[in-house]
Amino acid sequence: MSDREKQHIALPLKYRPMNFGDMVGQEHVVRTLRNAIESGRIANAYLFIGPRGIGKTTTSRILAKALNCTNPQGVEPCGACENCKQIAAGRSIDVTELDAASHNKVEDVKPIIDAVQFKPVASKYKVFIVDECHMLTPAAWNALLKTLEEPPPYVKFIFATTEGDKLLATIISRCQRFDLRRIQTHQIAARLRYICEQEGIAAEEDALLAIARGAEGGMRDALSSLDQLIAFKGDKVTEEDALGVFGLVSRAALEDLAGAILKGDAATILRSVEMFDSAGKNMRRLSGELLQHFRNLLVYQTLGANAAGLEATPDQIKTLAEQAKLCDASRIFRVADQLATMEDKLRYVLSVRTLIEMTLIRASRIATVASIEELMRAVRNLRGPVDAPAAASPRLAAPAAAPPCVAAAPTPPQAASPAPKETPKHVLTPEEQRKIMDDPKLNAFMGMFKGAQVTDVS
Ligand SMILES: [Zn+2]
Secondary structure: OHHHHHOOOOHHHHOOOOOHHHOOOOHHHHHHHHHHHHHOOOOOEEEEEOOOOOOHHHHHHHHHHHHHOOOOEOOEOOOOOHHHHHHHOOOOOOEEEEEOOOOOOHHHHHHHHHHOOOOOOOOOOEEEEEEOHHHOOHHHHHHHHHHHHOOOOOEEEEEEEOOHHHOOHHHHOOOEEEEOOOOOHHHHHHHHHHHHHHHOOEEOHHHHHHHHHHHOOOHHHHHHHHHHHHHHHOOEEOHHHHHHHHOOOOHHHHHHHHHHHHHOOHHHHHHHHHHHHHOOOOHHHHHHHHHHHHHHHHHHHHHOOOOOOOOOOHHHHHHHHHHOOOOOHHHHHHHHHHHHHHHHHHOOOOOHHHHHHHHHHHHHHHHHOOOHHHHHHHHHHHHOOOOOHHHHOHHHOOOOOOOOOOOOOOOOOOOOOOOOOOOOOOOOOHHHHHHHHHOHHHHOOOOOOOOHHHHOOO
């Protein structure tokens, strides 16, 4: 059976992106690189910064191929010409890769400096890819710096590193810098789904989600885990298998816990935490994932199901839609705030479980008890529409997908048209919105809710 043979190639290798179109989750980088190639405005040096396993080396190679391909398809490398094939195999005479983790001294970069003087042999450009470039010694950087400053037009440098903050400003300023993001969980899950289809693997949707969650934004790690699970379990992968590998709580259990918080159901909260703890689940991950869930809930409530910042699979979105009815945005915001504070404390606390229990109970009270501000607002509204502050920020009105709800009590089925503005519904103030979008703790887990999407808000 050929399936068996196929599996001999490790999945991360087999499904490594071959061109810009294959790359997942780095649209901002891909767009800029494509434009550069299309317009012929190619920088002397590129710098890719980002955590491991998210595609820095892959991007470097694709860029090298795009620069030297003899038969490009638009801006994409063809993948079939001699240059493309040799670069992919790491054998191109004009593309040199240096792993600075193990080759970081002056004598290691000397060959590069010497080679720069000679024109490329079989390609348009001589490309030097320096991986883990933060490991180069200051002396090695000094030796390179002059070349980096004024390289011949046929020379291009590509630097990649996991630790951009260790690079000197003099180096960064000579490069065009790109920060690669952790890839969103649902994007990884979708890629895993595609690969399973190609490989004839029957995997549960939640199993793929669990693998993606466990990979924490790294596509390579996700593919390695899938590979291992297939080797271990054959061509059927269940959520339970995947959860066992990472010590994660199942999607359904996590969502139930979030639901219990929203409903103020302390008994279920305590029972769930006890169950997760005794099952040996990773409690720190649990807290992080809960925070991620509430962050998604906030994004859903404020911006709707199609918000660019919503990091959720279709199944998760279904749950978000249901839970969005249980509580209004300002309370969810305060719950998320509690969880974010807990994240900080978890680093120092001895009894993780106790802290989680206490925080979740507190959060569940916040979710169900009206705050002073809410009462004040209600009082103001009773007095009549004198100054009507709610109408002052119409751009923040909740989308149709997020029905208004005021108290903990479930709302009537549908609020029909969005016409009446006088309901005492609270929408997030611009200040609160900005805080959600900017709070590093709220965003720490996927770390990519920046830039373009956020500007949609205001
Ligand atoms: Zn080619």
